Amino acid sequence: xxxxxxxxxxxxxxxxxxxxxxxxxxxxxxxxxxxxxxxxxxxxxxxxxxxxxxxxxxxxxxxxxxxxxxxxxxxxxxxxxxxxxxxxxxxxxxxxxxxxxxxxxxxxxxxxxxxxxxxxxxxxxxxxxxxxxxxxxxxxxxxxxxxxxxxxxxxxxxxxxxxxxxxxxxxxxxxxxxxxxxxxxxxxxxxxxxxxxxxxxxxxxxxxxxxxxxxxxxxxxxxxxxxxxxxxxxxxxxxxxxxxxxxxxxxxxxxxxxxxxxxxxxxxxxxxxxxxxxxxxxxxxxxx
Numbered sequence: 520x521x522x523x524x525x526x527x528x529x530x531x532x533x534x535x536x537x538x539x540x541x542x543x544x545x546x547x548x549x550x551x552x553x554x555x556x557x558x559x560x561x562x563x564x565x566x567x568x569x570x571x572x573x574x575x576x577x578x579x580x581x582x583x584x585x586x587x588x589x590x591x592x593x594x595x596x597x598x599x600x601x602x603x604x605x606x607x608x609x610x611x612x613x614x615x616x617x618x619x620x621x622x623x624x625x626x627x628x629x630x631x632x633x634x635x636x637x638x639x640x641x642x643x644x645x646x647x648x649x650x651x652x653x654x655x656x657x658x659x660x661x662x663x664x665x666x667x668x669x670x671x672x673x674x675x676x677x678x679x680x681x682x683x684x685x686x687x688x689x690x691x692x693x694x695x696x697x698x699x700x701x702x703x704x705x706x707x708x709x710x711x712x713x714x715x716x717x718x719x720x721x722x723x724x725x726x727x728x729x730x731x732x733x734x735x736x737x738x739x740x741x742x743x744x745x746x747x748x749x750x751x752x753x754x755x756x757x758x759x760x761x762x763x764x765x766x767x768x769x770x771x772x773x774x775x776x777x778x779x780x781x782x783x784x785x786x787x788x789x790x791x792x793x794x795x796x797x798x799x800x801x802x803x804x805x806x807x
Contacts, residue, residue, distance in 0.1 A: 527568040527799035528561075528773060530637070530668065530697055530721035530753035533587055533595060536578030537757070540605055545758045551583065553764045557771065558591035564774050568594040570753075570803070572637040572668055575601055575622075576608045581631060596633050596803060599626035600659075601652045603639030603670060612648040619655035620662070627663045633803070635659055637697060639670030640680060653680070657687045666802050668695040668719070673728075674702030681714045691715030693802065695751060698722055703729045705737050712746050717802065720794075721753035724772040731777060735784050738794075747790045751798055752777075 535548040548554075561569075573579045581597060588595045600623050601607045611619065626632040635656045640649050656667050667689060671677045677696050685691050691714060699708050700720040711718055720734055741747050754773055756762070763769035768776075781791055 525568075526566045526774065526795040527570065527751075527803070528566060528753045528770070528795075529570045529695065529751035529799055529802075530572055530719050530755050531569050531770070532573045532577075532755070532757055533558075533569070533571050534578060534580045534583045535573050535757055537606065545760050547578070548757065548759060549578075549583075550759055550762060550764075551587070553762050555587055555590055557763060557769055558587060558593045560769075560771050561774070562591055562593050564771060566593065566771075566774060568596065568799070568803070570596045570598070570634060570668070570799075572598045572634070574598050574637065575611065576606045577602050597631065598634045598636045598668070599623045599632035600635045600638050600656055602637060603641055603649050603652075603672070604646050607648050607652065612651075616651050616654045616658065619652065620658035623655060623659035624662050627659065627665050632665075634666050634668060636666075636668030636695075637670040638667065639697075640672060640676045642672040643675045645676055645679065653683055654687075657684065657689055660689050660693065664690075664693070666693045666695065669697045671696060671698045671701075674699055674704065674707060677702075677707060677711050677718075678714075681711050681716045685714050685716065692717065695719050695802065698755070700734050700737065701725075701728050703733050703737070705740055708737065708741070709744075709746075712741075712749055715749075717749045717751060717798065719751050719753065721751065722755045723752060723777050724754050724768045731780060734777075735780050735786075738781065738790075739784055739786060742786060742790045748793050748798055750794050751802070752794050 694716040761767035
C-alpha cells in the first residue's frame with residue numbers, strides 16, 4: 520500500500536481559548552511545544568495541511584499559528600468570522616451585518632485568512648446574533664469567493680444552515696456543514712447533501728458522543744450512494760486533555776486509527792483519498 524501524502528484535516532484548532540466562558544482551563548489550547556510535536560508527527564504521516572477554524576472570540580492567534588506552521592512544515596489555513604453564542608464578543612454582536620462582513624472581507628483580502636468559519640448555531644436554536652453572522656458570511660463570500668465552514672451543535676439545524684446559505688446565493692460546493700457525524704443520523708446527512716453542499720465528519724475520535732464504528736457505517740453508506748466526494752474528515756480537538764501528552768488520542772488518531780478502520784471495513788482507497796485529499800483540494804484550491 521502506498522504511503523499517505525497530501526492529506527488535509529478540515530476542522531481543527533491549533534490555538535483556542537474558550538475558558539473564560541466555559542470556566543474550564545482545559546478549553547484553553549495553548550500548548551505550543553506539545554502541538555508542534557504532534558504536527559511534526561502528522562507531517563511524517565502524510566498530513567500536509569490543516570484548516571484551522573478558530574476565529575474572533577475563540578482565541579485566534581495568527582502569530583502563534585504562523586510559528587507553528589513554520590516550525591512544523593504543515594500548511595495551516597486560517598479562518599475569519601465569529602463562532603456562536605455565547606462566544607460572539609459583545610462589541611461585535613452590536614455591529615451591523617455590513618460591519619461584520621467588512622471585517623471578514625478585510626481578513627480575506629489581506630491574507631490573514633482564507634476561509635470563513637467556523638460560524639455556528641446553538642443547539643436547536645438559531646439566535647439573532649448567530650443569524651447576523653451568517654448574513655455577514657454570505658456578504659463576505661460574495662465579495663471574495665471564500666469557502667464557508669459551519670458549526671452545528673450536535674448536528675442540529677444543519678439543513679437550516681445549508682438552506683440559508685444556498686438560498687442566498689452562496690456556491691454550494693464552497694460550503695461545509697460541520698459536525699454532521701455527531702447526530703448519527705444518515706437521513707439528516709443525506710438531506711443536507713441533497714442541496715449540493717459538503718459535510719464534515721469532523722469529530723472523529725469523540726466516541727463519548729458517537730462510536731466511531733457508527734461513523735464508519737455511515738461513510739460506507741455514503742460511498743455506496745456515490746456521495747463520498749462531498750465529505751471531509753477531521754477531529755475538532757478543542758482541549759488540552761485531548762493531546763497525546765496529556766492522555767488524549769492526539770491529532771494523529773484520524774490517520775493512525777480511523778483510516779485503518781475504514782480500510783478494515785473495505786472502504787475503497789480512492790474514497791479515502793477523496794475525503795482527505797481531493798475534496799479538500801477542490802474546496803481550498805490546489806494542492807497543499
